[in-house]
Structure formats: C-alpha cells, structure tokens
Amino acid sequence: MTSISARGESPTVALERFNKSLKGQALEASIYSLTSLxxxxxxxxxxxxxxxxxxxxxxxxxxxxxTDVDQLLSQISTVGSRLVAAQPKEPVVANIVRRVLGLIRDEAEEDRNGNMSQSSGQATPTGTEPLTTGASTVAGDSFSTLRQALTRASTQTPPGPYSVPKTKSLLHLLSAAGPTDGSVFGLNLSGSSTPTSHGRAKIQTVRSEVIDGIEEIKDEIDQVDDQISANAEAQIRPGEYVMVHEPSATVRRFLLKAASKRRFTLIVVVHPSRQRTAGTVYADLGKSLAKYGVSTINVVSSGVTAYMPRVNKVVLGSRAVFADGSVLMDAGTAVIARAAKKQGSAVVILSGVYKFSPEIPFDEAALVDWGNPSLAVDYSDGDIVNHVTVENPVTELITEDLVDIYVSNLGVHSRDHLSNIIDEHYKQEDLEFYTAGDTY
Known part of the structure; x- marks a missing residue:
C-alpha cells in the first residue's frame, strides 16, 4: 500500500516536483534536493x-x-555515494548507479575497440626491419635505441581498461617511448593538440551514448508492470485461491491480467490498522476483478492462518531482491510467506530487474525501515503508552527458502538463475562504488 509522507503527499507527487525542478536548477542544487528528499x-x-x-x-x-571516462566514472560514483548515504534502506538507488556506471564502461569499451579496428590497417614496425624516414635509413646504434624503445612501449601493460590499446601506430609508439620533449631523432612527435581533441571527441561520444542508455533504463522501469503481467496467465490457474498482501500497482496489474483469462478467488490481506480504509483503497481493484467473475475477500493479517489451507498460491510484490534470493518487502508479508511454506502453497515474487541487487544482506536490521508507531498503538490509550517503546516496521526481509518463483520483466526465474541476471546487469568493479571517498 502506498502511504503518505510527513509532508502530506505521496512519493509520486514528490517525484514530479523533483523532476520539474531539474530543468532550471544547478547540478549541485539538484543533488542536494534529492538527497534531502x-x-x-x-x-x-x-x-x-x-x-x-x-x-x-x-x-x-x-x-x-x-574530460575523460575515468573522471566521469568518478563523478557518478561520488554522486551515487551521496544518494546511498542519504537513504541506504532503498537498494534500488545503488542499483541504478551501478547500471549507469556499467553503461559508461560499456560505451568506453566500444569506443576503444573501434579505435583498435581503425588502427589495425596501419603498419606496425618490427624489430627486424630498418626504419626509413624519407630517403634516410636509421641504422646502427640509432636503430638499436629505437628498437629497444619500441619494444618497451609495445609490451607495457596499460594502467587501466580505458588506456591506449597495445596495438598502436608507429607515431604513438615513438611518442610513448621517446624523450619527454616529444622529439625522436629530430622529429617533433609530441602532437599535443591532437590527443586533446581526440579525447574531447571521445568523451562527448560516450556522454551521448550514456544519456541514451539512461533513457532506456527509465523506459524499462516504466514498462516493468506490463512485462511482468504478461506472465500472469501461466502462473495463475482456473479455480485457484490466490492470496496477496496489500497489493502494489505491480501486483494489481498482474491480477487484472490473470483475471482476463482465468477465474479464481482473491484473498487480500491487510494490516489491522488499515482495515477500515482497505475497502476504499482496493475498491477499484475489486470492481475490476468482478467484471471478469473474480471474487475478492478482504482479511486482516491475524486471520491468515485460517484461510491458508484453501490457498493455492501467494503473490507478493517486492522492494528489492538480493543475490542470495532473499527479498525486502512490506512489513506483514513474512508471516504470510512462512504460513504458505508450512502449508505447501507456492510463493511467487514479482520484481522488476532494476530491483535485483548484487548485495547479500548480512545485516537484516540495517535494511528494516521504521514508521509511525501511532499506526500500531493509539496514543489516546493513556498511561500505558508512556511506559512502553513501540516500534512499527515498514519493511522486513524474507529468506530465500520461503520463495518458490521470481517473476520479472525478463520472465520467470528460479533462485539459482538470479546470479546470472545480476552478472548480466552489473560490473564487478562497480559493486561497492559507494566506498569511494572523494567529494564531488
């Protein structure tokens, strides 16, 4: 269920305000604005x-x-670190930063491979042939000196993945191995203006491609619900009893898609504090399902175990799916997942790939978010409230052994398949980007 922030607005409204502010705002002001939000x-x-x-x-x-790829990577890492520090309990923030870092690395790699292809047709000197410049031939001691310089330059290991490739033209080899003043045998090979121009063109190309890649990530997020719901017909069978917990927009879309092809009974579990508003919040869902002949039953969380023997399948949304298969979810889902496991009912997790995190949550307490305790205990109860500490969790973690199937915008996955998807979307060197220290 979508709650309301302390400001009295939904996160969608706050997001719209932030997006509008980006147009005429300085970059540092935008970074500060999002970290504050x-x-x-x-x-x-x-x-x-x-x-x-x-x-x-x-x-x-x-x-x-x-001015180069390394600087751009550093800036993205630093800004991403600030966002993660602002809200470490939202794993998707770090996921998106890693995706953007991966885009930059991929585009830089493609640019590097393109340069290698262009230079492959250029002649590369060998140590057994004399070097001729015009009508003159470099021989004897001069040739030995040049050959040693060429050998050193061609065998040096590049300092990083975006360095100049080993396959170089003679001009670059002489520039790399020659004296610091850029002259070799009286020829000025410094070319100070050319590398600068090339580097500027290269970073502009990478920048343009990365911007397009970020737009694609945004489109992916926007289309996640439709792509996940495409699997609904295969997951829900006719006549089944399906249980959900305060269904999110993703789960509602999934159920409506299934109802268009299947007839089943839906059991909606809500927290006791939200029992009064559940009828209003999910009224549209109930009406839409009723058009397809699907009946809906609203149940408070304390009654889960009474209904579970009839339940065939539990469908739950997620906030994040971790590398070990554990899932960060809204509070109240863990008791449903445990009851389903005990009863032998299948638990299906719906999650976009952008929520798949490469991390493993060793510290569960660090991920749990806490909300307004007045939703659990009414402060009008009097003296007892003044003598107890009330904690109202907003999120909780369920372990991987309680989950049977993961449904994402890429299809249906088992727990063992999650690592393959994560490896395809994140670079190993970006997994802990937020440990970098520079301030942007």
Missing amino acids: LKRRQIYDSEPCAVATANLLLQVVAKSKA
Missing part, C-alpha cells in the same frame, strides 16, 4: 527512488565537465 522519506518506494536517481544521474552526465 530521500533523507526525509518524501521520495520513497522502489519505483520513485529508481526514477529520481536515473533522472539525476542523467543530469550529472549531461552537465559534467569531465
């Missing part, structure tokens, strides 16, 4: 946080004054 929990939940992060990083890439 995340800290104050005005922008929260997976999708708004992911979209806000992608929009901000697009601005960073577009407005960055980086």
Whole structure:
C-alpha cells in the first residue's frame, strides 16, 4: 500500500516536483534536493527512488565537465555515494548507479575497440626491419635505441581498461617511448593538440551514448508492470485461491491480467490498522476483478492462518531482491510467506530487474525501515503508552527458502538463475562504488 509522507503527499507527487525542478536548477542544487528528499522519506518506494536517481544521474552526465571516462566514472560514483548515504534502506538507488556506471564502461569499451579496428590497417614496425624516414635509413646504434624503445612501449601493460590499446601506430609508439620533449631523432612527435581533441571527441561520444542508455533504463522501469503481467496467465490457474498482501500497482496489474483469462478467488490481506480504509483503497481493484467473475475477500493479517489451507498460491510484490534470493518487502508479508511454506502453497515474487541487487544482506536490521508507531498503538490509550517503546516496521526481509518463483520483466526465474541476471546487469568493479571517498 502506498502511504503518505510527513509532508502530506505521496512519493509520486514528490517525484514530479523533483523532476520539474531539474530543468532550471544547478547540478549541485539538484543533488542536494534529492538527497534531502530521500533523507526525509518524501521520495520513497522502489519505483520513485529508481526514477529520481536515473533522472539525476542523467543530469550529472549531461552537465559534467569531465574530460575523460575515468573522471566521469568518478563523478557518478561520488554522486551515487551521496544518494546511498542519504537513504541506504532503498537498494534500488545503488542499483541504478551501478547500471549507469556499467553503461559508461560499456560505451568506453566500444569506443576503444573501434579505435583498435581503425588502427589495425596501419603498419606496425618490427624489430627486424630498418626504419626509413624519407630517403634516410636509421641504422646502427640509432636503430638499436629505437628498437629497444619500441619494444618497451609495445609490451607495457596499460594502467587501466580505458588506456591506449597495445596495438598502436608507429607515431604513438615513438611518442610513448621517446624523450619527454616529444622529439625522436629530430622529429617533433609530441602532437599535443591532437590527443586533446581526440579525447574531447571521445568523451562527448560516450556522454551521448550514456544519456541514451539512461533513457532506456527509465523506459524499462516504466514498462516493468506490463512485462511482468504478461506472465500472469501461466502462473495463475482456473479455480485457484490466490492470496496477496496489500497489493502494489505491480501486483494489481498482474491480477487484472490473470483475471482476463482465468477465474479464481482473491484473498487480500491487510494490516489491522488499515482495515477500515482497505475497502476504499482496493475498491477499484475489486470492481475490476468482478467484471471478469473474480471474487475478492478482504482479511486482516491475524486471520491468515485460517484461510491458508484453501490457498493455492501467494503473490507478493517486492522492494528489492538480493543475490542470495532473499527479498525486502512490506512489513506483514513474512508471516504470510512462512504460513504458505508450512502449508505447501507456492510463493511467487514479482520484481522488476532494476530491483535485483548484487548485495547479500548480512545485516537484516540495517535494511528494516521504521514508521509511525501511532499506526500500531493509539496514543489516546493513556498511561500505558508512556511506559512502553513501540516500534512499527515498514519493511522486513524474507529468506530465500520461503520463495518458490521470481517473476520479472525478463520472465520467470528460479533462485539459482538470479546470479546470472545480476552478472548480466552489473560490473564487478562497480559493486561497492559507494566506498569511494572523494567529494564531488
């Protein structure tokens, strides 16, 4: 269920305000604005946080004054570190930063491979042939000196993945191995203006491609619900009893898609504090399902075990799916998942790939978010409230052994398949980007 922030607005409204502010605002002001919104929990939940992060990083890439790929990577890492520090309990923020870092690395690699292809047709000197310049031949001691310089330059290991490739033209080899003044045998090979121009053109090309890649990530997030719901017909069978917990927009879309092809009974579990408003919140869902002949039953969480013997399948949304298969979810889902496991009912997790995190949650307490305790205990109860500490969790973690199937925008996955998807979407060197220390 989407709650309301302390400011009195939904995260969607706060996201719209932030997106509008990006147009005429300085970059540093935009970074400060989003970190503040995340800290104050005005922008929260997976999708708004992911979209806000992608929009901000697009601005960073577009407005960055980086002159090479390494500088751009450093700036994105630093801004991403600030966002993660502002709200470490929203794993999708770090996921989007990693995706953008991966885009930059991929585009730089493609650019490097393109340069290698262009230079492959150029002649590369060998140590057994004399070097001729015009009508003159370099021989004897001069040739030995040049040959040693060429050998050193061609066998040196590049300092990083974006360095000049080993296959170089003679001009670059002489420049790399020659004296610091850029002259070799009286020829001025410094070429100081050419590398600078090439580097500027290269970073502009990478920047343009990365901006397009970020737009594709945003489109992916926007289309996730439709792509996940395409699997609904295969997951829900006619006559089944399906249980959900305060269904998110993704789960509602999934159920409506299934109802268009299947007839089943839906059991909606709600927290006791939201029992009064559940009828209003899910009224549209109930009416839409009723058009397809699907009946809906609203149940408070304390009655889960009574209904579970009839339940065939439990369908749950997620905030994040971790590398080990554990899932960060809204509070109240763990008891449903445990009851389903005990009863032998299948638990299906719906999650976009952008929520798949390469991390493993060793510290569960660090991920749990806490909300307004007055939703659990009414402060009008009097003296007892003044003598107890009330904690109202908003999220909780369920372990991987409680989950049977993961349904994403890429299809249906088992727990063992998650690592393959994560490896395809994140670079190993970006997994812990937020440990970098420089301030942007």
